[in-house]
Amino acid sequence: MEGVDYLRDERSKAQFDVETMKVAWAGSPEAFLVCDRMAKLVANDPVFEKFSKPMLGRKELFKNTLRKTAHAWKLVNDLHLTEEEAKWLRHYIDEPSYTDLQWEMFVPALEGQGTEEQKKKWVPLAKTMQIIGTYAQTELGHGSNVQGLETTATFDRQSDEFVIHSPTLTSSKWWPGGLAKVTTHAIVYARLIIDGHFYGVHGFIVQLRSLEDHSPLPGITLGDIGMKFGHGTYNTMDNGVARFDRVRIPRDQMLMRVSQVTKEGKYMKSNVPRQLGYATMVSVRQTIVSDASKALSRAVCIATRYSAIRRQFGSRDGGPETQVLDYKTQQSRLFPLVASAFAFRFASDWLKLLYTDVKQRLEVNDFSTLPEVHACTAGFKSLTTAATAEGIEECRKLCGGHGYLISSGLPELFAFYVPACTYEGENVVMLLQVARFLVKTVSDLGNKQPVGTAAYLGRASLLVQKNCVVQTAEDWLNPIAILEAFEARAARMAVGCCQRLAEFKSPEEGFAELSSDLAEASLAHCQVIVVSTFIRRLQQDIPGRGVKQALEVLCNVYALFLLHKHQGDFLATGYLTPKQASLANDQLRTLYSKVRPNAIALVDSFNHTDHYLSSVLGRYDGNVYPKLYEAALKDPLNDSDIADGIHQYVQPILKQKLHSSKL
Numbered sequence: 168m169e170g171v172d173y174l175r176d177e178r179s180k181a182q183f184d185v186e187t188m189k190v191a192w193a194g195s196p197e198a199f200l201v202c203d204r205m206a207k208l209v210a211n212d213p214v215f216e217k218f219s220k221p222m223l224g225r226k227e228l229f230k231n232t233l234r235k236t237a238h239a240w241k242l243v244n245d246l247h248l249t250e251e252e253a254k255w256l257r258h259y260i261d262e263p264s265y266t267d268l269q270w271e272m273f274v275p276a277l278e279g280q281g282t283e284e285q286k287k288k289w290v291p292l293a294k295t296m297q298i299i300g301t302y303a304q305t306e307l308g309h310g311s312n313v314q315g316l317e318t319t320a321t322f323d324r325q326s327d328e329f330v331i332h333s334p335t336l337t338s339s340k341w342w343p344g345g346l347a348k349v350t351t352h353a354i355v356y357a358r359l360i361i362d363g364h365f366y367g368v369h370g371f372i373v374q375l376r377s378l379e380d381h382s383p384l385p386g387i388t389l390g391d392i393g394m395k396f397g398h399g400t401y402n403t404m405d406n407g408v409a410r411f412d413r414v415r416i417p418r419d420q421m422l423m424r425v426s427q428v429t430k431e432g433k434y435m436k437s438n439v440p441r442q443l444g445y446a447t448m449v450s451v452r453q454t455i456v457s458d459a460s461k462a463l464s465r466a467v468c469i470a471t472r473y474s475a476i477r478r479q480f481g482s483r484d485g486g487p488e489t490q491v492l493d494y495k496t497q498q499s500r501l502f503p504l505v506a507s508a509f510a511f512r513f514a515s516d517w518l519k520l521l522y523t524d525v526k527q528r529l530e531v532n533d534f535s536t537l538p539e540v541h542a543c544t545a546g547f548k549s550l551t552t553a554a555t556a557e558g559i560e561e562c563r564k565l566c567g568g569h570g571y572l573i574s575s576g577l578p579e580l581f582a583f584y585v586p587a588c589t590y591e592g593e594n595v596v597m598l599l600q601v602a603r604f605l606v607k608t609v610s611d612l613g614n615k616q617p618v619g620t621a622a623y624l625g626r627a628s629l630l631v632q633k634n635c636v637v638q639t640a641e642d643w644l645n646p647i648a649i650l651e652a653f654e655a656r657a658a659r660m661a662v663g664c665c666q667r668l669a670e671f672k673s674p675e676e677g678f679a680e681l682s683s684d685l686a687e688a689s690l691a692h693c694q695v696i697v698v699s700t701f702i703r704r705l706q707q708d709i710p711g712r713g714v715k716q717a718l719e720v721l722c723n724v725y726a727l728f729l730l731h732k733h734q735g736d737f738l739a740t741g742y743l744t745p746k747q748a749s750l751a752n753d754q755l756r757t758l759y760s761k762v763r764p765n766a767i768a769l770v771d772s773f774n775h776t777d778h779y780l781s782s783v784l785g786r787y788d789g790n791v792y793p794k795l796y797e798a799a800l801k802d803p804l805n806d807s808d809i810a811d812g813i814h815q816y817v818q819p820i821l822k823q824k825l826h827s828s829k830l
């Protein structure tokens with residue numbers, strides 16, 4: 168049998184309806200149709216070809232992306248694509264580009280932090296791409312500590328302008344995507360100074376380049392910050408540096424939803440919290456969670472298909488060898504990642520609802536849920552990006568040596584994905600934000616009943632006393648038992664941290680000293696939410712033959728895999744006995760056997776095109792070995808039998824005359 172037959176055979180074993188699972192993965196029949204149409208549009212358009220990317224130099228890579236982005240914008244207009252369709256189009260083109268910043272950060276910053284008047288003026292210009300913007304917050308000296316930014320915006324009453332200035336080397340803006348060569352505008356975050364007084368960091372709309380000839384405007388120095396990790400991935404983006412030498416902008420270019428500066432130089436706060444100035448980051452973190460499920464699903468699709476084709480050992484009397492997918496070790500590394508992709512998918516759908524809700528509330532000045540939403544987006548961003556980055560690397564290893572080839576699609580995917588652990592809030596820094604929320608919630612338990620995602624902490628006094636009642640491996644299939652285990656572990660970790668915090672001279676000192684434990688408690692809290700979201704999703708109506716059952720298996724795999732991975736926490740907090748932890752692991756092995764016949768159908772449900780996967784190992788048709796050979800032959804080194812440099816540098820060594828003493 169060939170790879171093609173292996174996958175055909177695997178597909179025939181599926182115990183659920185793949186077409187309906189595709190809809191469950193996409194979220195709705197409408198969402199499925201949009202994704203499917205955009206994926207095919209990209210896959211069938213030669214402009215979006217990706218094969219040659221790894222061979223291109225930096226300048227060619229960058230220009231190639233400019234060309235693709237221009238073509239995509241033409242398609243958006245010619246085909247009258249909606250914003251949602253355009254977003255999927257960008258996604259499937261699969262190349263970081265200045266438009267990521269334009270649509271994910273510049274426009275949301277204008278919409279979220281601008282006044283009605285500012286929105287009216289700037290948003291249409293941005294949405295029609297008459298101006299192209301970026302989000303210039305991070306500096307050479309500070310990224311995480313936003314209040315530590317050094318760029319200044321000094322109000323000049325006489326001219327009714329702000330003067331934007333980079334007073335030190337470390338105040339240079341450093342990292343913003345598209346800044347180096349493309350963007351005409353930026354939201355520049357700077358310390359506001361009026362009459363020598365500092366009023367904190369605010370966003371300012373600054374024009375960077377001439378709209379006529381694209382040259383940097385006077386007083387502005389712009390450049391690229393240099394090559395980044397991986398070759399053909401993030402180097403398509405011109406992450407940039409900017410320095411401002413007393414650049415003047417009109418007063419009405421400060422984003423003034425949160426606070427205003429009057430003509431007279433009076434600083435006025437609206438009745439909105441200053442954290443609203445961070446709203447763009449909340450919005451993008453939510454998008455990043457959704458992207459995590461996409462990136463992880465892509466990696467597991469490649470690794471699962473290849474694992475069904477690859478055979479090693481186990482052959483006796485000349486019969487076929489064992490598919491590596493049949494090894495329990497392979498399953499225990501791969502199937503939890505398949506389950507995680509689904510878990511993150513449903514978590515991101517839920518987070519989107521939470522975010523939509525807070526957005527509507529903010530519009531009518533209801534800020535009550537902002538701290539919870541900030542904690543959820545920050546925590547989920549950290550949890551999902553860390554697991555996805557690790558998961559992609561695990562998938563590479565699951566593909567053995569071939570996973571290290573660029574043609575496997577995995578090295579480039581990893582290089583493309585891994586900065587998500589850092590951008591939009593470094594992951595540990597984000598977990599510490601969740602910790603602040605947890606500490607406040609637990610400290611306030613006597614006065615305030617927590618709601619929403621923290622509601623379980625309202626039962627903390629019970630959860631710290633109760634013990635797990637599981638007696639058999641079967642008991643671990645009960646969602647109530649699973650959820651209570653996660654809640655009890657998280658509540659005990661949070662309460663334990665709070666008790667120890669009280670032993671320090673000041674809360675700040677305690678927080679700093681216990682920050683590692685607090686980060687772990689935060690992760691445990693976020694896992695409660697992801698697991699409970701998956702369980703709740705299964706309580707909804709899910710049509711299609713066997714679809715719900717297959718998802719139930721994955722939900723249990725996800726939860727029990729986490730329980731096994733973090734069993735130290737579950738045991739140390741005293742909720743579980745070693746016997747109960749071991750029963751969970753027994754159940755996990757049984758669950759892997761239930762996933763096995765559905766493995767290929769599950770990854771088919773992601774509906775990834777071969778173009779999107781860009782992986783010889785993950786091809787839908789399974790024709791791996793001939794295509795791997797073909798891809799290798801296309802390497803420039805195979806253009807000739809004798810490569811450049813052989814005559815010059817190798818042959819002289821071969822032909823050297825050695826003295827007998829050196830022989």
Ligand SMILES: CCCCCCCC/C=C\CCC/C=C/C(=O)SCCNC(=O)CCNC(=O)[C@H](O)C(C)(C)COP(=O)(O)OP(=O)(O)OC[C@H]1O[C@@H](n2cnc3c(N)ncnc32)[C@H](O)[C@@H]1OP(=O)(O)O
Nearest residue numbers: 263267271304310311312313442445458541590591592603
């Ligand atoms: C091409 C890739 C494919 C994927 C495409 C997906 C789309 C991605 C688009 C583009 C690609 C990526 C581009 C990347 C862009 C960037 O990275 S932009 C820069 C992002 N920078 C950060 O995220 C900085 C991180 N730092 C912070 O957010 C904050 O400073 C902080 C660390 C959270 C806060 O520090 P600190 O506590 O010192 O700060 P204060 O300002 O004093 O805050 C006090 C209180 O406010 C609460 N807070 C903080 N942030 C928020 C918020 N966002 N919303 C609500 N509330 C917030 C904080 O918890 C404090 O509350 P408390 O006093 O009650 O405890």
Ligand SMILES: Cc1cc2nc3c(=O)[nH]c(=O)nc-3n(C[C@H](O)[C@H](O)[C@H](O)COP(=O)(O)OP(=O)(O)OC[C@H]3O[C@@H](n4cnc5c(N)ncnc54)[C@H](O)[C@@H]3O)c2cc1C
Nearest residue numbers: 302303304305309310311342343344586589590591592595
């Ligand atoms: C690919 C990419 C694209 C980006 N695009 C943009 C963009 O478009 N616009 C923009 O403004 N920025 C952008 N950034 C910058 C990005 O947002 C920052 O790099 C990020 O916020 C992290 O900040 P930092 O680099 O200052 O890390 P640091 O904060 O210096 O982190 C270094 C280490 O210190 C630790 N640390 C920091 N503070 C604490 C603390 N309080 N407690 C415990 N540990 C701590 C961190 O955990 C980490 O281990 C981009 C970055 C990348 C990699």
